[in-house]
Amino acid sequence: MDHAFQKQIVEALIFASDVPISAKKIADLEEELDSRKIKKIVEELNSDYQKSKRAFFIANVAGGFQLNTRKDFTPWLKKLFKGRLRTRLSQASLESLAIITFKQPLSRVEVDAIRGVNSGGVIKNLLERNLVCIAGRSEGPGKPLLYGTTKEFLRYFGINDIADLPKPKEIDEIMGKLDQEEGISESIIETLTETESFEDESNHKDDSAQ
Amino acid sequence: MPYRVQLQNFEGPLDLLLFLIRKNEVEIYDIPVADITQQYLEYLTMIELLDLDNASEFVLMAATLIRIKAQMLLPKPELEDDEEAEDPREELVRRLLEYQRYKEVAWEISDLEKEQRQHFPRSDFTFNFEDDKDVDEEELLGKEVSIFGLMSVFAEIMKRIPPRTEHTVEQIPVTIEEQAEVIMCLVDKQDRVLLTEILQQIKERIIVIVTFVALLDLVKNKRVQLNQNNPFAEIWIRKI
Structure with missing residues (x-):
């Protein structure tokens, strides 16, 4: 399996996961991948996204990876989720x-x-x-x-x-x-x-x- | 209640005390107890007395301050050479500092919260038909309605009609049978009707209640059928 394809696998898994997906979980799903490789791939993906000016990036949160929108788009997303966003903590x-x-x-x-x-x-x-x-x-x-x-x-x-x-x-x-x-x-x-x-x-x- | 608002700016007695210490620009480990107690008590008198839940904690702190003040005024017993005089403020200072530590963390995580709320994760996969106006109407008539669904619509409508404050007894000329006919008439004409549409037109609470009972009666007698696509979605009434 070539590196480009592995990269796509990681991307697909992060894209479709409904919770932050951990490197360990990804490694379990594809045996050719390990934590170190996955981290490197995520870095590559993020730099690809940045180069091609995507509106999102892969964030490393809660022990896993998750696609997040960039800050520049906050105003529109706030409007989209109007009434469904929880208030800030007191x-x-x-x-x-x-x-x-x-x-x-x-x-x-x-x-x-x-x-x-x-x-x-x-x-x-x-x-x-x-x-x-x-x-x-x-x-x-x-x-x-x-x-x-x-x-x-x-x-x-x-x-x-x-x-x-x-x-x-x-x-x-x-x-x-x-x-x-x-x-x-x-x-x-x-x-x-x-x-x-x-x-x-x-x-x-x-x-x-x- | 202008003073309540002021007191609610403080998260508790420790918060108020820290505020006073900062305001007076005194060192936390060398609190001028007499002054601070005086000011604390001034704030305390602003507490709405009926708000005991809130007040008790503030009052407890006032008592602590007064005790410390008294202790500091009393002559100290003679001490052995190797013994060190214990400062009555020590325990309070320790608590203030401990609280202060976490208050600072709270500010920092508040910044993180603000930052993170600007990023929207790809994670909400629950699809809500209510937000999508182009949905096929036939699809809306999907699932059976639960009694809780009905109750929530009823409660929602009742909330919109304020209870009347004056009390005049008058007979309201409405019966379950009449309201059942009103519903049947609408359902006949339009094939299906939204429950909220019917109830919203009614201005009188008792008529809402009678209409609702009439609807339950119609369902029981299998004259109409209720459908709902999602929990909390609109409820449709349809003729059987």
């Missing part, structure tokens, strides 16, 4: 998502504790939008539900992996010019590094129906 939703993303899996009470307000309604909304999912139950008292982010979360924000997100700043960065002998700050930095629970990529829950 400040409360974004805050809760930020917390869930970097501390998952965690319970609603833990989100409440950081935000200082009840986040029940907000989390319900995030569940409905499939941006977070129930990632299990805590062993703690009352066995509360634990939440984590979904593949849709990655897709929605156009990222491939949680590791691509800007991590929350360390406390000393926020405090900037704070000097070392300050008792409070030192103990704060200590507490926070202890509780730091961010773990990278393998942590998000794969919930998308394949």
Whole structure:
């Protein structure tokens, strides 16, 4: 099989897939292809598209490849999907998502504790939008539900992996010019590094129906 | 309620506190508790008292601030040499900083959201006939209607007719039989009629209800048939 034909296979699969299709999935469907080759082919396709001024490109989102339109056409697409586009997330939703993303899996009470307000309604909304999912139950008292982010979360924000997100700043960065002998700050930095629970990529829950 | 709007700008007590700290240009780890508490309480009085769900969290924070203020005013016990005086603000500062961290992440992912919403993925494969006006009408008379479909149309129509606020008792001269005849007449003339078309012409809630009951009666007696192409699509009435 020549390279040009392999390229067409990859293109056909990405074109017809209704969810971002992973390199692994493509490799499963065509044994002559492996992840490295597929990535190279996607790069080639993207440069072909650019050269021939296509209106779309292959984006690498949520661990897979997906055709996306270029920004230049946003106004027309917005008109096309008028009334069917969901609104942007509220400040409360974004805050809760930020917390869930970097501390998952965690319970609603833990989100409440950081935000200082009840986040029940907000989390319900995030569940409905499939941006977070129930990632299990805590062993703690009352066995509360634990939440984590979904593949849709990655897709929605156009990222491939949680590791691509800007991590929350360390406390000393926020405090900037704070000097070392300050008792409070030192103990704060200590507490926070202890509780730091961010773990990278393998942590998000794969919930998308394949 | 002008003050509610103002308070809703804040996501919670921590958000309000951070705002005050920034507004006063003071260091987060050296909060002038007396001043900040004063200002916080001023904001708090703006809370609509009936809105207890919202208010309780703000009130809790006020109590915390006042406790810290009191603690700072009390004379400190003598300490051993190696012991360090604990600052009563410490816990609060820790919470504020923790919240601040995630608030910053929230701003950043908000930018990502904005960016990504400009790209439209090739992913929505659900085809919706309602959006396509050129569809063959025969095709529209495809599937049987579910009771939920009927209910949703009914609810939609009832929503458009506001409930009357004044209350005068008057008899509305309408019967199920009459409305059944109205429907049959329309169906006879036009072969098939849209359910919404019939209900929309009616201005009186009770007549909508009677007409709807009449329609159910006609279906039960197998005089008309209801069809719908998709869930939530228009419902057609046709003579059997």
